[in-house]
Amino acid sequence: MSVLARVRRLPLTIRVPAMVVILMVAISAVISERVLDRLSKTQETYLQGLASAYLDGIVASITPSVLREDSWEVFDGIERMKPTADDILPVETVVTGKSGLVLASSNPVARETLRPLDADFAGKFDGTGVTIDPETRSGYVRRDIAYQNQLIGAVYAVFDVSSLLRERWQILVTLLTTNALFTALLGFVGFVTVSRMIRPMQVLETHMIDAAAGSATLIGEREFPAANSEAASVYRAYNALVRSETERQALARQLAEEEKLASLGRLASGMAHEINNPLGGLMNAVDTLRLHGERRNVRESSIELIQRGLYGIREVVEAALATYRPERLNRPLAEQDFADLKLLVRPELRRRKQRLDCSIDGTLEGERNWPAGPIRQAVLNLLLNAAAVTAEGGRVGMQIAVTAHGLDIAISDQGVGMPEPAKSILTDRKIREVPRDGSGLGLWIVRKIADDLGATISVSSETASNTIVRLSIPRRISEISNAA
């Protein structure tokens, strides 16, 4: 990972203060360089002025003595002219005569009188300006002595510039210290500010992560920032979104419930018919018993007839109860559930003079992977849908296969083919919302149950008039109890 990428991965609370610090360091460096450069020039100007004043005085004082090559007078002049009040003092002054020999020096031991000037010493003087040597912490300046336009000698002065260099150092230290403090302060302020600025976003992020996990909660009033109207506005918008989503989910549940009731309504008439048919036989049997009950054969046949009729009614009632009271079906799927489904759709099939082709490949005996309730609901919806799209007198199929991978349930019809919107509801994983117009709600419920079970749905057509909806449920321990 490149450095840039690493930097980009840093939290905003670190990156922004870091940028502030880097910016401040850059600004500090530029300012410090400019200040020190300016200070250096000012000091050199000051030193130049000081040196010039000193040399002017020396030259004016000793010129006659230099002319006479009077070493004592030159020495005395140097001694008398030596300032004592300034911070920058001449530490050594040497006067040479026309021949270049030393006439006098403030330090005659080092620069012996009437001897040639040391070449190394003379080499430190460059031009007429002050030359500063930081190593020796000295400033070197030279001035020619002229008399009647003739060169009669020169003055070499060495100044102790420690105070200037010390001042530079002190200013540098002051700059660095001040800038470091300001940089640290700004970095801290940046950290605190950014932390405060992004705290609302962190709150929002936490709630959105929870919402994505399926447990969206409102942002409480206590979490609203008092002085940040923008964040409060975002919070309010988020809460409005959560409320809207909650209402929509409630509506979807309500619609699903209504669809279930609608299915029940459709089934109810068939069930009533199923119950009504044996009721007629039962009433006749009761009448027969009342009239000819003394006859043994009549009595036994009538009772047999009544029992079969009551068994039929009980089956119908139990199937309905099992489907619409799912809490009773929090148990593994069994083959009996498919028998119940056949019974439940039989009235609708009979009404439409249709037949159900049902087969089971494999056995559900001992299988505990799949919950009965949601699967019964999904298959019932698919069967009712198949019956609805199949013409009267047509055939509806239900093939169940228990394999090593899972459970495959294929519901086939003889309709004109599934419309694309309906197909999308079943198979398009991008569509997860409740159909806005309520159409296809049964299929949406199938899809939702399939999602909960981790199942896949495929829609295929062997012919243009034969659609197969295949529900493939993987083998797993499901904890789904209220999927329907």
Place this chain on the structure above:
Amino acid sequence: MSGAPPLNAACKNWSRRAAMRLAGIGAVCAWAGSRAYGQEVQKIRFGLTPVFLTNDLELLDALQAYLSEATGYQIELITRRTYQEITALLVSGQLDAAWICGYPYVHYRDKLELVAVPDWNGKPFYRSYLIVAADRDADSLEDLAGDIHAFSDPDSNSGFLVTRTLLYERGLDPDVFFRKTMFTYGHRNVIRAVASGLAQSGSVDGYVWEVMREIEPELVNRTKPLRKSEWLGFPPIATSKTLAHSHRIDALTNALVSMAQKPDGQRVLDMLRLTGFEVADPSVFDGIAAKFAMLRGVL
């Protein structure tokens, strides 16, 4: 005190005291004014050469105050840089009296009269020192060959004549023996020149060197006497023969000789580290006269 000249026996009523100040000694009331002689009868013009003490002005004030009080005359102190200037003013009568060196006194003995001679440690004698740097390894005059040598004044006995005579006695030419000679016009300056290293050796008034060792030990202790001369006549206060025994000069002589008896005078003497003044016989300066005679025709 070998070599000391005999003390003057003819001393009028004054006891002698020598006073001197400074390196240059020759003090003279140089009076360079253009006023006609005789117009300033109530004033004594007293000439001095530069003094060696750091509080020169205080000394001058004290001396002027004492002399005015003691003589009854207004005292005008006049200083010049060299003995030559003071001597010229004195000989020409533009000064009433002056503190000069024994050398110019001997030189102009026919024109000058002694007023008083200072006593140093009770005697009117002092010596000339040949000094070198304190850390220098030198034992004799010969070791000073090739030096830059500092003299005090070409009219100074101790600061020039003594060393010059010494070289002459040994057949040495100072311009050849020394690499260079210089005149600093002050005994303190000779000490400064040698102490600083500007000159490697110097000729200085022994009285000045000893007194300055008390006053400025940090300066003087950087030098040491390589040779001390015989005792010679202390730089005297002189007047021109034409003024000698005038009322003013008598009053001045009396004031000088009685200086030790008066508190103000004693204060001046304390500053000068002198014991007093006396009226000395001119023979006190015979030693200097001998040297002068030796070099006559040479200088």
